Amino acid sequence: MILVFGKTGQVASALRELVPDAHFAGRDEADLSRPEDCAALIAKLQPSGVINAAAYTAVDRAEEEAELARTVNAQAPAAMAKACAEVGIPLVHISTDYVFDGSGEGARSPDDPIAPLNAYGQTKAEGEDAVRKSGADYAIIRTSWVFSRFGGNFVKTMLRLGAERDTLRIVADQIGGPTPAEAIAKTCLSALDALHADRAASGVYHLSGTPDVSWADFARAIFDEAGLEVTVEDIPTKDFPTPAARPLNSRLDCSSLSAIGATRPQWRPALEPIIEEFKAS
Numbered sequence: 001m002i003l004v005f006g007k008t009g010q011v012a013s014a015l016r017e018l019v020p021d022a023h024f025a026g027r028d029e030a031d032l033s034r035p036e037d038c039a040a041l042i043a044k045l046q047p048s049g050v051i052n053a054a055a056y057t058a059v060d061r062a063e064e065e066a067e068l069a070r071t072v073n074a075q076a077p078a079a080m081a082k083a084c085a086e087v088g089i090p091l092v093h094i095s096t097d098y099v100f101d102g103s104g105e106g107a108r109s110p111d112d113p114i115a116p117l118n119a120y121g122q123t124k125a126e127g128e129d130a131v132r133k134s135g136a137d138y139a140i141i142r143t144s145w146v147f148s149r150f151g152g153n154f155v156k157t158m159l160r161l162g163a164e165r166d167t168l169r170i171v172a173d174q175i176g177g178p179t180p181a182e183a184i185a186k187t188c189l190s191a192l193d194a195l196h197a198d199r200a201a202s203g204v205y206h207l208s209g210t211p212d213v214s215w216a217d218f219a220r221a222i223f224d225e226a227g228l229e230v231t232v233e234d235i236p237t238k239d240f241p242t243p244a245a246r247p248l249n250s251r252l253d254c255s256s257l258s259a260i261g262a263t264r265p266q267w268r269p270a271l272e273p274i275i276e277e278f279k280a281s
């Protein structure tokens, strides 16, 4: 049995569609602000593998709640990884492009140095470090710009705002790969299989949707697919001030994904079901 931390989030919901028989631990069963609960659940259930799909993901709020974000994003994964090492089972942990500083224009490789710009990215970086040092067999899947039918995300924000306004001002100098949650769920399962087959598969992997685009171009594609006539005005990041700084270059080099039997997904076809659901609602 696979144990998934997270029940209602985007990736956890996508996992539920692929492996309904897995055990999904929500906040009621394992609150990540109490890391010892996570370790205790692993010891109690003795699963065949663990996927951590829960995290503190409110990027701007994390600037003010850095300690809570650190407990959830770093200390809880540390406790999970330690428990996995003790039971002798692999852990798949999800991380983010926001561990990078976004300088330059090239795609970042998994081994490139990290230097987070904001509290969320800093706590995710600390979580990665703890998993890496835990002694467990692990895969850290760094992904970016996640969207899906589930929960909140940029696609749903654009559909909501696009239904209310004729023109939107969207940052055009942050570039990255929007990633469907379904592709992340699939990759987590492939990573678990790879770790079961060969513990040498342990490592950091990058997964983002293709092609890389700016948020403004992504918004235009969303409106195009939805048939909404919304003018997207390109603006620089400095004209959209937010509490947390965001990296400009979020391009991820995903070439090592083949080692865990995964590939980069195209993001555009994944917009359709979200738009259909939005129109029906």
Ligand SMILES: NC(=O)C1=CN([C@@H]2O[C@H](COP(=O)(O)OP(=O)(O)OC[C@H]3O[C@@H](n4cnc5c(N)ncnc54)[C@H](OP(=O)(O)O)[C@@H]3O)[C@@H](O)[C@H]2O)C=CC1
Pocket (backbone or CB within 6 Å): 006, 007, 008, 009, 010, 011, 012, 026, 027, 030, 031, 032, 033, 052, 053, 054, 055, 056, 057, 072, 094, 095, 096, 097, 124, 143, 144, 145, 146, 147, 151, 152
């Ligand atoms: N969203 C994105 O754009 C990106 C996400 N990622 C990473 O991908 C992973 C999955 O993200 P995604 O599915 O989008 O996240 P969501 O924000 O959709 O879901 C996060 C989940 O974590 C749960 N959670 C938060 N705090 C706690 C807590 N204290 N105890 C228990 N559960 C908690 C939430 O539960 P509840 O519903 O009860 O609040 C929710 O189910 C995370 O590791 C994230 O850092 C990486 C790159 C981009």
Ligand SMILES: Cc1cn([C@H]2C[C@H](O)[C@@H](COP(=O)(O)OP(=O)(O)O[C@H]3O[C@@H](C)C(=O)[C@@H](O)[C@H]3O)O2)c(=O)[nH]c1=O
Pocket (backbone or CB within 6 Å): 057, 058, 059, 096, 097, 098, 143, 144, 145, 146, 153, 154, 157, 168, 169, 170, 171, 174, 215, 240, 246
């Ligand atoms: C709503 C809106 C946003 N934006 C910009 C702000 C920001 O730079 C960008 C995306 O905004 P969001 O707040 O949706 O994105 P954000 O919460 O920063 O998304 C991040 O979430 C975390 C969890 C991750 O790990 C990252 O990979 C990334 O997906 O769009 C505009 O320019 N105009 C707008 O009207």
